[in-house]
Amino acid sequence: MKIVNVVGTRPNFMKIAPIIRAMNNDERIEHILVHTGQHYDAKMSNTFFDELKIPTPDVYLEVGSDSHARQTAKIMMAFEKVCEDFMPDYILVVGDVNSTMACSLVASKMNIGVIHVEAGIRSGDRDMPEEINRLVTDALADYLLPPSSDAVHNLKSEGHHHEKIEMVGNIMIDTLKYAEEDIQSSKILSELGVKPNEYVTLTMHRPSNTDTEIVLREVFEAIDYVQEKIPVVFPMHPRTKKMINQFGLQDMINKMSNLITTEPLGYFDFGKLTSKSKFVITDSGGIQEETTIYGIPCITIRKNTERPITISKGTNKIVGNNKYAIIECADQILQGQWKKGEIPKYWDGKTAERILQFIQEKLI
Numbered sequence: 001m002k003i004v005n006v007v008g009t010r011p012n013f014m015k016i017a018p019i020i021r022a023m024n025n026d027e028r029i030e031h032i033l034v035h036t037g038q039h040y041d042a043k044m045s046n047t048f049f050d051e052l053k054i055p056t057p058d059v060y061l062e063v064g065s066d067s068h069a070r071q072t073a074k075i076m077m078a079f080e081k082v083c084e085d086f087m088p089d090y091i092l093v094v095g096d097v098n099s100t101m102a103c104s105l106v107a108s109k110m111n112i113g114v115i116h117v118e119a120g121i122r123s124g125d126r127d128m129p130e131e132i133n134r135l136v137t138d139a140l141a142d143y144l145l146p147p148s149s150d151a152v153h154n155l156k157s158e159g160h161h162h163e164k165i166e167m168v169g170n171i172m173i174d175t176l177k178y179a180e181e182d183i184q185s186s187k188i189l190s191e192l193g194v195k196p197n198e199y200v201t202l203t204m205h206r207p208s209n210t211d212t213e214i215v216l217r218e219v220f221e222a223i224d225y226v227q228e229k230i231p232v233v234f235p236m237h238p239r240t241k242k243m244i245n246q247f248g249l250q251d252m253i254n255k256m257s258n259l260i261t262t263e264p265l266g267y268f269d270f271g272k273l274t275s276k277s278k279f280v281i282t283d284s285g286g287i288q289e290e291t292t293i294y295g296i297p298c299i300t301i302r303k304n305t306e307r308p309i310t311i312s313k314g315t316n317k318i319v320g321n322n323k324y325a326i327i328e329c330a331d332q333i334l335q336g337q338w339k340k341g342e343i344p345k346y347w348d349g350k351t352a353e354r355i356l357q358f359i360q361e362k363l364i
């Protein structure tokens, strides 16, 4: 059986790595890896291939950045050619980025089966580009492999037949566990001059936070308060860097003497940074999950989440981007008042095994 595995952006790489390793264990599966090139900077892409030992992509589509429509269209045109040449039985897509949706649309129109890993998560917020990608991908996919019970529930309530759905667990955790030794060997804390449990990690790249000046300024006002109490480490996404320059916020940031900005970090360094933080402030999806695994308090600067299990079971709280709300939560954590959290079902590092088993039992 022939499968095309698809990746495009940073969070896709950690999801595909364990799946490729699992597929290598069954010689009946012939698989290739396609990288759309949605992310192309070395620090957003190559680093992860090296660290996670992901094989060099068999096909690189080089689509790069563009508006949503143009980026999606470029991926579709290039990916159609890949499907014509390789003629797969299935494509396997992960997550909710533009590459995920674009390739699913191409395959389903060519009558190629689509397997979606991380299916069924929903924020209910259609202003988020990822929510549109999730809805479209799940509508088209032939097999839906959700990470958690809430995602299974969403799929069923949208009318997906239970035979298409297999709850496999959270694939991100496979990579986290696989890389645990390398993560803990990272020297990033001493390189940055911070000590375990005595700093905060900040990440922010969602358009809802970065693309409006008032909002971005307000979040930084909250960060200014936090960094006066405890150092804040901020690996900066290219989108955020671009918007800080565009809005002229560089001076405001330079004045914060306890705010340590860095380039985007590799997987090992970032894992170490998260795992040893006093707490994390983020608008990322995956980091809400990783903090739940590490038991580190997480302040999510968004109005909603597609990962509610990190709130009901984990260490996450949805706070939004109001500065007083962020400050209040930061103070609570610094005073030792935060929930402990527990690990959701099947976030155990064995998700890729379950995906392989599903393919073997249902598709071969």
Ligand code: UD1
Binding pocket: 009, 010, 011, 038, 039, 040, 041, 044, 065, 066, 096, 097, 098, 099, 129, 130, 205, 237, 238, 239, 242
């Ligand atoms: C994309 C995903 C988002 C994911 C994020 C992780 C979509 C709709 N969004 O958002 O779900 O959380 O990746 O990072 O698919 N850029 C670079 N170098 C790169 C890539 C991007 O400089 O390697 C800059 C470009 O200026 C680009 C901007 O970042 O215009 C945004 O990149 P894009 O891939 O469109 O979306 P992300 O914000 O990265």
